[in-house]
Amino acid sequence: MILEEIKKIGVAGAGTMGSGIALIFALKGYEVAVTDVSQEYLDNAGRIIQINNSSLIEEKIITEQEAKAAIERISFTIDKKAFCDADVIIEAIIEKMGIKQDFWEEIESMVREDAILATNTSGLSITEICRKVKQKGRFAGMHWWNPPHIIPLIELIKGDETADETIKVLAELVDRIGKKSVVVLKDVNGFIGNRIQFAVFREALKIVEDGIATAQDVDKAMKYGPGFRYPVLGPFETADLGGLDTFYYISSYLFNELSSAKEPTLLLQGLMENKNLGVKTGKGFYDYSGRKGEEAMKRRDRNFFKMLKHIHNA
Ligand SMILES: NC(=O)c1ccc[n+]([C@@H]2O[C@H](COP(=O)([O-])OP(=O)(O)OC[C@H]3O[C@@H](n4cnc5c(N)ncnc54)[C@H](O)[C@@H]3O)[C@@H](O)[C@H]2O)c1
Numbered sequence: 001m002i003l004e005e006i007k008k009i010g011v012a013g014a015g016t017m018g019s020g021i022a023l024i025f026a027l028k029g030y031e032v033a034v035t036d037v038s039q040e041y042l043d044n045a046g047r048i049i050q051i052n053n054s055s056l057i058e059e060k061i062i063t064e065q066e067a068k069a070a071i072e073r074i075s076f077t078i079d080k081k082a083f084c085d086a087d088v089i090i091e092a093i094i095e096k097m098g099i100k101q102d103f104w105e106e107i108e109s110m111v112r113e114d115a116i117l118a119t120n121t122s123g124l125s126i127t128e129i130c131r132k133v134k135q136k137g138r139f140a141g142m143h144w145w146n147p148p149h150i151i152p153l154i155e156l157i158k159g160d161e162t163a164d165e166t167i168k169v170l171a172e173l174v175d176r177i178g179k180k181s182v183v184v185l186k187d188v189n190g191f192i193g194n195r196i197q198f199a200v201f202r203e204a205l206k207i208v209e210d211g212i213a214t215a216q217d218v219d220k221a222m223k224y225g226p227g228f229r230y231p232v233l234g235p236f237e238t239a240d241l242g243g244l245d246t247f248y249y250i251s252s253y254l255f256n257e258l259s260s261a262k263e264p265t266l267l268l269q270g271l272m273e274n275k276n277l278g279v280k281t282g283k284g285f286y287d288y289s290g291r292k293g294e295e296a297m298k299r300r301d302r303n304f305f306k307m308l309k310h311i312h313n314a
Contacts, residue, residue, distance in 0.1 A: 001087060001114045001138075003172040007031060010086035010111075012103065013093035014045030014076065017120055020148030021090055023049050026070035027062060028177045033075050033082035042076040049074070052149045059305045083111050088173065090142060092120040097128060104139075105132035116166055118142035123194070126159035126187045137163035140170060141184070143191055150304050152311060155191045157184040196235075206259035209267045215285040231307065 009025045011018045014036040022032045022045070036042050053067040062070075075082065083089050089111060093103060100119060108117065117139045119129050130139040141157025154174045156167050167183055174181035184191045190198060204218045213221070229238055239247040259265075264272070271277070271284060278284030279293040288296060 001116055001169055003169055003176065006087040006169075006173060008033065008086045010035070010083035010089040012036075012080075012083075012089065012091045012107070013120075014041045015092065016048075016146060017144060017148055018090075018092035019045040019048040020052060020146075021092060021120070021144055022074055023052055023070060023149050024177055024179070026073040027056075027066060029073070030177075031073050031075075033077065033086060035077055035080055035082060037078065039078060042078065046076060052147075055301065055305070056149065059309065061305070061309060080107065080110060083107060083115075086111060086115060088116045088118065088170075090118045090120060092144075095122055095124065097124055100124065100129045101132050104130060108133050108135070114138075116140070116169060118170065120144055123189050123191075126157050126162070130159055130161075136161035138166050140166050141187070141191070142170060143193075145193065147304075150301075150308055152178075152180045152308075153193060154179050154181050155184050155193060156181050157187060157191055159187050202259045202261055202265070205265045205267050206261070209265060 008031040009022075011022045011025075011032060011034045014022075014034050018034060018036075022034045026032045034042065034045060036045070049071065053062070053070065056062045057064055057067055089107060091100065091103060091107075093099065100121065104117065104119075111117075113135070115138070117130070117133065119126065119139075119141055120143060121129060121141060122143070126139070126141040130136050133139050136159065139159060140162045141155070141159065143155040143157060145151035145153050156170050156174070158167060171181045171183065182192055188195075200222075204215075204222070207213050207218055208215050233241065275281055276283045279288045279296060282289045282293060286292075286296075
């Protein structure tokens, strides 16, 4: 399979991720077939896609005509045979190993021999997911970030037997749809993004638990300090520009003080036990009672769109 031959994308699972993934491919001119286990889920995906399209139009990222043309390129069906002539099949179904393995065993027997097979798993082993797939060279991890129609990163993960060619074509495809790919060379938990995100989260918890600063000030420090830098410079570029000798000296006294917690910490455990789960229950590190949760999500999306537009126009 080469990039130019890719015309049709199959997306399995019409939930949060599948609907966003389908929309992005359709907006970029690909024919997309979306499947799920029941018509109800497919109808819901149709609604999510309409909502996402409307916000992209409102933000002037796409035009109404582009949105309409994209919808026309997407077909929704419970019949997996829709994948028979797909060039790339992306699985975004429930995060359960057994279900994913059975899904891929069945799908491989009905799709083209040269089709690329990709799973959007958040963290299950790619090598395990394709255990029942015969041609393992064409199977890879393709980890989109939520919301998939906004966040640019897609991590491409090599399973033990993934062919370099498969990763190469997927990377070209990611480029073609205007997203940004990175290659994860080993099939490890958390890939790249979540390993870094959770290293930051673990340290942020420690800072609050040790009484060094409030959660509000940790968030503020992140947004206006390291977070201000990160869209422009990654950690290695930051270190190069700061001077590696300086980074060496800081590492030699600071690494020793950083959290090395091996389990969710007491603060997080307490929030969990009291069902303070964030926006979904009205309280987490912050108060989301009344309309505050909804407002926080709207504010987040507005700011995400500002950054997306910046990347779009750069
Ligand atoms: N939600 C996130 O933030 C996020 C981010 C990155 C990756 N992921 C991963 O993406 C995948 C999907 O997550 P989601 O959040 O979209 O879940 P979701 O629950 O919103 O959607 C999953 C959909 O898959 C369908 N499904 C289940 N079994 C199926 C099968 N055998 N065949 C076809 N469809 C089936 C369900 O009916 C459901 O509609 C998971 O592997 C998840 O770990 C999720």
